[in-house]
Amino acid sequence: MPAAPAPGSRLRLTALLAPPLLWLTLAYLGSLAVLLLSAFWATDSFTSDVVHTWNTDNFHELLTTPVYRTIALRTLSIAAAVTVIDALLALPMAFFMARVADRRWRRPLVVAVLTPLWAGYLVKAYAWRVMLGEDGVVAAALAPFGLHGPGYGTTAVVIVLAYLWLPYMILPVYAALERLPERTLEASADLGAGAWRTLRSVVLPAVRPAVLAGSVFTFSLSLGDYLTVQIVGGKTQLLGNVIAAQVTLDLPMAAALSAVPVVLIVCYLAAVRRAGALDSL
Amino acid sequence: MAQTETSSRTRTTTTAAAVRLEAVTKDFGAVRAVDAVDLTVHEGEFFSLLGPSGSGKTTLLRLVAGFERPTGGRIELAGHDVTAMPPNRRDVHTVFQDYALFPHMSVEQNVAYALTVRGVRKAERLARARDALTTVRLDGFASRRPAELSGGQRQRVALARALVDRPAVLLLDEPLGALDLALRQEMQAELKELQRTTGITFLLVTHDQEEALTMSDRLAVVRDGRIEQTGPPVEVYEHPATAFVAGFVGTTNLLRGEAAVRVVGRPGTYSIRPERILLADPAGPADPAGPAAAPAGSPAGGRRTVTGRVTDVVHAGAHTRFTVTLPHGDRLTVHRQNLTGLPESARPGGEIRLSWDERDAFPVPS
Numbered sequence: 001m002p003a004a005p006a007p008g009s010r011l012r013l014t015a016l017l018a019p020p021l022l023w024l025t026l027a028y029l030g031s032l033a034v035l036l037l038s039a040f041w042a043t044d045s046f047t048s049d050v051v052h053t054w055n056t057d058n059f060h061e062l063l064t065t066p067v068y069r070t071i072a073l074r075t076l077s078i079a080a081a082v083t084v085i086d087a088l089l090a091l092p093m094a095f096f097m098a099r100v101a102d103r104r105w106r107r108p109l110v111v112a113v114l115t116p117l118w119a120g121y122l123v124k125a126y127a128w129r130v131m132l133g134e135d136g137v138v139a140a141a142l143a144p145f146g147l148h149g150p151g152y153g154t155t156a157v158v159i160v161l162a163y164l165w166l167p168y169m170i171l172p173v174y175a176a177l178e179r180l181p182e183r184t185l186e187a188s189a190d191l192g193a194g195a196w197r198t199l200r201s202v203v204l205p206a207v208r209p210a211v212l213a214g215s216v217f218t219f220s221l222s223l224g225d226y227l228t229v230q231i232v233g234g235k236t237q238l239l240g241n242v243i244a245a246q247v248t249l250d251l252p253m254a255a256a257l258s259a260v261p262v263v264l265i266v267c268y269l270a271a272v273r274r275a276g277a278l279d280s281l
Numbered sequence: 282m283a284q285t286e287t288s289s290r291t292r293t294t295t296t297a298a299a300v301r302l303e304a305v306t307k308d309f310g311a312v313r314a315v316d317a318v319d320l321t322v323h324e325g326e327f328f329s330l331l332g333p334s335g336s337g338k339t340t341l342l343r344l345v346a347g348f349e350r351p352t353g354g355r356i357e358l359a360g361h362d363v364t365a366m367p368p369n370r371r372d373v374h375t376v377f378q379d380y381a382l383f384p385h386m387s388v389e390q391n392v393a394y395a396l397t398v399r400g401v402r403k404a405e406r407l408a409r410a411r412d413a414l415t416t417v418r419l420d421g422f423a424s425r426r427p428a429e430l431s432g433g434q435r436q437r438v439a440l441a442r443a444l445v446d447r448p449a450v451l452l453l454d455e456p457l458g459a460l461d462l463a464l465r466q467e468m469q470a471e472l473k474e475l476q477r478t479t480g481i482t483f484l485l486v487t488h489d490q491e492e493a494l495t496m497s498d499r500l501a502v503v504r505d506g507r508i509e510q511t512g513p514p515v516e517v518y519e520h521p522a523t524a525f526v527a528g529f530v531g532t533t534n535l536l537r538g539e540a541a542v543r544v545v546g547r548p549g550t551y552s553i554r555p556e557r558i559l560l561a562d563p564a565g566p567a568d569p570a571g572p573a574a575a576p577a578g579s580p581a582g583g584r585r586t587v588t589g590r591v592t593d594v595v596h597a598g599a600h601t602r603f604t605v606t607l608p609h610g611d612r613l614t615v616h617r618q619n620l621t622g623l624p625e626s627a628r629p630g631g632e633i634r635l636s637w638d639e640r641d642a643f644p645v646p647s
Contacts, residue, residue, distance in 0.1 A: 183381035186348050189368040190375045191395040191442065201397075205385040 032262070039255035050251050058256035068242075072260050075239040078158055079222035083169075085162040086218045087211050090169035095203075097170075098177035110174065113167050121164070125231045128160045132232055152234035160228050161221075168217035176210035177203070212272045219268055223261040298357065299324045299450050299482040300345055305354035307340055307506075314340040316506035317354070322450070322484055322499075324359075327476045329485045329493040332503030333529065341503065342452050342486045346375050359449055369398075373450040374443035378458055380435045382427040388414070388438050389423035395446045413441040416475070433464045440472075444479065451476075453485040457492065469496055490530050494518060502526045524645050527552035532614065534558075536642075540611045544587060545642045555616040557641040560603065561634045562624045563588055586636040589613070591629055603627060605635060 039058055042051045062068050097109045116124065131137050132149055139149035150156050180203065188198040226240025233241075239261055246254035300322040307315040314337045322328040330338040343349045344356060347368035356364045363371050374395070382391050390397075393410040401409075414420055417437035427435055436456060443451055456472070457465045473496050476483045487493050493500045494514040501511040502525070510522040521527035524535055537550040545551045592612075593604035596619075603615040613635060617623070626633045 181379075181381065183377050183379060184383060186346075186368070187375070187377060187381040187383070188394070190346060190348075190373075192369050192398045192446075193394075194369055197398055201394075202383055 035255050035258060038252050039259055041252040043250045043252055048249055058253050059259075061253070062256050062260070068257070071237050071239055071242055074154070074236075075223060075261070076264065078154065078161065078238065079219050081158050082161045082165060082222045083215045083218045085158065086166050086169040087215065089162070089166060090173045090214065091207070091211075094170050094173040094177050094207075098174050098180075106178075110171075113170050113174075117167050122227065122231075124164060125160060125228050128156070128163065129232050132156050132159070152232050154233070154236050156232040156234070157229050157236055157238070160232050161225060162218075164228065165218040165221050168221070169211070169214035172210040172214045173207050176207040180206050209275070212275055216269065216272055220261075220265045223264060298322065299326070299359060300328075300484060301357040301360075302341070302344070303355040303357070305341075305344060305351045305356060307337075307344060307349060308352045314506050315344065315351070318506070318508055320501060320508060320511070322482060324482055325480050327473065327483045327485070327496055327498045329487055329497040329500040330503050331487055331490060331493040331500050331530070334488055336503045337506035338486045338488075338503040339454055340506075342375075342454055342484065345450070345484065346373055346452050347371050372448050373452055374446075374448040375452040375454060376436075376439045376443050376456045378455045380427075380439040382435060382438055382442070384427055386427075387423065388419070388425050388427065388430070391427065391438055392441045392445050394442060399446070409445055410441075413445040414438075416444065417441045417471075432459055433468070436460065436468065440475070444475070444481070447479070447481065450482045450484055453483060455487055456485070457487075457489075465492075472496060494530070502529060504529075520643060521552060521645055524550055524552070527645050532616075534613050535645075536611070540609075543609050544607065544611055544613070546585065549644050550646070551642045552645050553613070553637060553642045555602070555614040556600070556618075558613060558615045558635050558637045560615060560617055560624050560627050561636065562626050563632055563634045583639045584636050585639050585642065586634060587613075588632065588634050591627060591631045591633055594627070594629055603633075605633060 038050070040054050040056065042053050042055055042057065043049070044051050093113075097106060097113075101109060129152075132152065133139070134149075134151075136149065142149055150159065184202060184206075185198055188202045193201065224240060226238060226244050229236055229238045229241050239257060243254045243257045246257060298321045300320070302318050302320040304317045304319060305315055306313065306317050316337075318341065320341070330341055332338040340349060344351055345358075347363070347366060347370075351364060354364075355362060358371060358373065383394065386394070389407065389410050392413050393406045396406040396409060411420070411423065414423060417440050419434060419437050419441065422430070422434065422438075427438065430438065436459075439456070453472075457468050460468060469492060472483070472485075485493070485496065494517075497514055499511065499513050500517060502509045502517065504525055510517055510526045512520075517526060517530055521530060521533075524537075527533045528535060532555055534553045534555060535550065536544050536553070538548075541551050542548050545553075587607055589605040589607040591603055592606045593602075595602040598619075600616045600618050603617065605613050605615060607613065615635065617627075624633065625631070
């Protein structure tokens with residue numbers, strides 16, 4: 001760190017950028033590198049101590065043990081389901097906020113969508129645990145129709161995760177819809193298109209990058225989540241739980257396991273980037 | 282020559298009204314944007330709605346397109362009541378002021394949109410889209426995106442998109458407003474030509490009186506949600522029905538009350554077009570660069586002569602604008618073609634004689 005004020009702009013720029021770059025390199029990329037490195041170590045099965053011997057046994061075990069594959073697939077499916085559900089919920093909600101609601105209601109509606117993000121994650125998850133319980137409001141509401149609540153399990157995990165990440169999908173879609181000029185929609189109707197056709201040919205293509213951008217959040221946040229599963233997941237196991245459980249027992253195995261969501265997210269980002277959604281983030 | 286042909290052609294096709302408004306009113310909250318307007322646009326006609334901004338002319342166009350529902354009254358297209366019909370079921374297309382092209386579609390997809398919506402086969406769709414692009418001289422641009430085009434090119438794409446399936450009526454909302462002067466004049470001629478060759482009824486909204494005068498077969502002057510006058514450009518220009526029309530369509534010298542008595546010699550409200558006033562030296566002969574003593578084909582009326590002092594001279598390219606102050610402080614604007622033989626006193630401070638045919642001071646209801 002230069003102690004005296006830098007005379008040149010290059011020095012000033014260096015001083016300005018050094019701390020964040022240092023933080024990014026050390027705290028983020030560094031820990032990621034250490035994580036990946038440790039995946040190639042082993043664990044003493046008696047003492048649970050990490051043994052620094054290079055090997056690929058962890059990855060071998062990861063790829064050959066059926067239960068890991070099942071869990072990885074389940075995690076992936078849940079993340080995909082959450083993303084699809086959030087997209088389906090966010091589109092009409094954002095459309096209402098941006099296009100249907102009176103202009104002066106827009107800001108309060110955005111605030112209403114944002115407010116849950118300021119509440120604690122655990123509070124929300126436990127609130128859902130109460131609601132989804134045997135005597136919870138969900139079961140009570142479904143009882144008159146002769147239906148049972150989903151109880152704790154995979155369905156509950158999907159519901160709660162979809163609820164938790166919904167604002168991350170609504171906001172970009174809302175922004176895209178609000179930017180869409182009224183004239184463009186009128187032009188579509190003017191040229192003979194009905195509401196459905198306009199939605200399909202004009203509105204959806206316009207919000208597609210925003211949906212993809214939102215899906216980066218819903219997908220990656222779902223892949224990495226492990227608390228919701230513990231709270232409402234019942235016996236369901238996801239990658240996050242398994243990693244959390246292995247951290248104390250077998251750190252190298254946990255590291256190898258956590259490479260799975262990292263790889264999945266990198267693949268997903270690459271796919272989304274190709275679709276051009278990252279430009280609008 | 283072509284212009285006189287078109288105006289005579291449209292006179293003959295007055296059988297069906299392409300657009301008919303009957304006592305159409307539109308309120309936005311407490312504001313009345315359109316006030317009991319009656320309007321008939323004939324088939325195959327180039328009709329303009331001319332008015333200042335906020336006059337309600339765009340609202341009128343949007344009512345015809347179906348983007349707005351009238352508060353009262355009735356709208357007919359080709360004899361059918363469409364008052365409650367949504368825009369997508371009306372046989373009219375709009376060219377928007379900002380073009381409103383679909384940004385995620387190619388030029389070709391934009392142009393073919395109306396056909397795509399109607400389920401026209403792909404091969405035919407593309408062929409017709411290319412035809413439309415040829416009509417607006419945009420061959421070779423089919424695969425571009427709107428963002429890659431200039432303003433004038435986007436304008437043409439919007440035109441092609443609206444003409445591709447030959448609607449009964451084409452609505453144009455200030456289509457040339459965003460273009461620079463040279464391009465605007467070029468597009469004026471092209472629009473006129475396009476209207477003539479396609480035979481489609483054009484309903485144009487503009488605040489530019491020159492645009493309305495040069496392109497239209499007929500025009501309506503709109504003010505405060507009402508139509509002040511409807512007629513062919515020559516008639517509206519030569520015989521404005523109201524003082525507002527006289528002032529808005531072209532420039533004019535409006536004389537009312539005492540000033541009318543002093544300058545015109547009669548009480549009432551009168552309009553004298555600046556180009557109808559001749560300049561001459563107080564003792565000399567009439568200005569040879571002014572119009573002939575009387576317009577061709579009409580019997581000469583008496584001439585009115587006044588003298589005044591030139592207080593301002595502005596050279597405006599093809600003509601020069603003189604402001605002449607008369608003894609009682611009344612001011613007259615005079616336009617003179619920039620020909621030779623300018624009277625010697627036609628300079629600031631010069632004493633000058635003005636004269637005009639008495640019929641050129643026409644009475645307007647105030």
